[in-house]
Amino acid sequence: MSYGLAVPTAETASCPGQLPPPPAAPRPVPGRDPRVQWALTMAVIVSGALTIRPMGVSGRGLVVAVLFVLNCAALLARGLPPGRIPPRAAVVWLSLGVLAAAALIGAGRSGTGYLFAFFLSGHIGYRLPARPALVLASACSLLCGGVLYFSIGGGHPLLPWAVGLTTGAPVLIGILNRVQHQAVEAALSAAESAERAARAEAQAAVLSERGRIARDVHDVLAHTLAGINMQLELADALLDTGDLEKVRAANDRAHSLVKESLKQAQWTVHALREDALPLVETLTAMLESSGHRDALTVRGTPVEVPARVTQNLLRIAQESLTNAARHAPGGAVRVELAFAASSTTLTIRNRPATRTVNAAGGSGMGLIGMRERVALLGGTLTAGPVTEGPDQGGWQVEAVIPR
Template identity: 40%
Template sequence: MAERKRLTDEPVLPLALAATFLVVTVVQYFSADLVVPWLAIALLVVASPLAVVSFFPWDGFPRWLRITLAAGYSMSTAVLLPIAQTTIAPGLAFVASMVAGKRLDRRTAITVAALGGVTAAIAVWIVGRLHPTPNTWSWWAALSVAAPAYAGISQRERAEALHNAKRAAAEAERAGRSEAREAALVERSRIAREIHDVLGHSLSGIAMQLDMADALQGKGRTGEANRAIRRARALAVDSITETRHAVHALREDTLPLEKTLELMAASESAAFEVTGEPGPVPTETAHAVIRAAQEALTNAAKYAPGSDRSITLGFTGGTVSLTVVNGSGGPPAGTGGGMGLVGMRERVALLGGSLRAGPAGDGWRVDVEVPR
């Protein structure tokens, strides 16, 4: 398949011209007045297979063989130019020059084409002296045989430039995918560490509260023991919530921030809007914004069930902003313990941003601004 594609990509103009010239020349040979018949036929026999070979890529040939083929094609057709005495045979020399430009490097191609032009001029001059005819070429016109080499060189360099551009694009795409995979692995490692820290701290706190409850219960301080147990339960609930959020981020970190929030809003039946021009957001920033949105929606569902909720994500200059609002329908979101939003405020502050939460009419509003 690769070889077939390379053959298809070859410029077909010189190949089609060579095929046409060969067929027409062979047909005309039977009626043409050949200057030296045996030499004309011998040169055609030499040039024909070389013309056929020019149909195929030469990339696998060693350099000396490519030069030999191009020079043989150019020289044989250059001598054939004045002795064939047909209307189209001289065109083979021009096609040979174009093939040299296409198959050889620039300096070698120019040398081979110039050699062909000089050979054609000498052959024309000799034939004109020994066998002058009304159709005899002038020697200086025969030098133009070398000109098509520049067309061949142009085609080859254009094909090489296109190939290099495609290869560079493919390499850039592979590099981009590799960087994306590396970034995803780094982010997953960070989230895994966060889950580990959340569970470690929460379980340590739960163990301490339970030990305290056991000690208080042994001293007959039942009320305080029960409060310690309730604190342990609250820590367990918070730990589950934090772990769920981290797992959610682990699943969504490959999506753009606006897409992740759009999916989150759809799952919570909340309105969603994006203002400004969306752009890339650092992973830490995106994670903090996602966590803040999750916490605000959780509070809205817990403390204002049934209320209308909306999420607005804004991109302005070097800042990304998030606004989560819930309307009437119950107590304002966040009027409970509020420890989740306190933790989010601290997380956002570490990134140089701010989180504000407060009443908005008869509902509640959470605003987040983080540099990006």
């Protein structure tokens, strides 16, 4: 029997707002086909009804009939699930069944009444723990063997007393079945636990991917649209002054931002598809499109870094450049990319603003997004004002990504 695990993918994992999956149907007892159990039980009952004698409505026949009914009830109770009957109640039921089986062997003069003892003894091994099962099965053997040996009740004259002693032997088969079923149950439980863990892991992966997409959308849309909005507001304000040259310059800048947003959209597609981009060349193009030529300094020997590292460093640079344009317009920007043996470090530093721009407030998610990106790569990020040197009063962001 194989137990496969269906691991959900990003499309099939549960998402907020979706209805929970329907509860699983009750699990059948492994290895026990109820139809086979009922067929065997009915075969023993029908065989007993056709062969056990005497059976009637008076005298000894009435006693045999009552014992036959009690044995049938004890045997039919085998079909009840183990969890439905408390352990103590199961001991009482099986003990009474053993007494009824031994009494039927003693009262009946012919027939297959002994089959009730055999089947009941086997079920004792399955239903009860090993020690009480062996004790009760031994009692069944002694009772049935004693009834036949001492001819108590004038029992079956053709049935040897040794057969009565063997009625407890099927308890070993029952114990083996019980151990096997417990092992299968443990395997099923382990498989279900692994499946639940896989579902939780898949859902965590989906949520992580959603966070990544949200950061990319924020980087592409929020920054670019904010810049375009600033230029359009500036152009609208300049229209009242009649300075067409400045209006045209603001309009050209808005067009430039649109073109830049198209490039950023391409970068986002590359990021979502995990396509590799050349880090140094792409960072240089980003700086030039932002109006910061010759602002990049590369230290160490450039090496190829994983696609995830490249994409996240480019996003951090983009975020920092956008923040510099918004909060320190006109200030010079310097970017340093350092390749070391154990890490790759990206530093973006801007000087204080040289002109005043009525910039709209940011979303507040930029720095959070940068920290999340670096954390996913196992690195560290520091961000804060520059307190000394020629860039004093400006802002610096430094991301260190280990190799």
